[in-house]
């Protein structure tokens with residue numbers, strides 16, 4: 001009937017809002033790894049994934065390129081990650097777990 005207003009009694013703070021702000025805090029650490037201890041940076045990536053899964057939030061697109069989605073190691077360009085542009089795609093190779101991820105549309109010659 002009157003479901004247009006999202007007025008709810010109780011005044012619960014939206015948990016996902018909290019989760020989102022923690023995401024932002026963790027992303028800030030991942031974006032400025034030199035300002036933090038390496039242990040903190042590493043655990044930040046793990047926390048970010050955990051929080052996102054628990055609250056069913058997407059990982060913000062700007063954070064997707066900040067760490068390896070497989071072993072959750074923060075990327076340190078020139079150290080543990082290799083980035084190549086290949087046929088219009090960004091190919092990111094994690095040197096820690098040797099997983100390869102491709103970003104971007106790429107060409108349309110997928111057929112062999």
Ligand SMILES: [Zn+2]
Pocket residue numbers: 068069070071072073094095096097098099
């Ligand atoms: Zn990795």
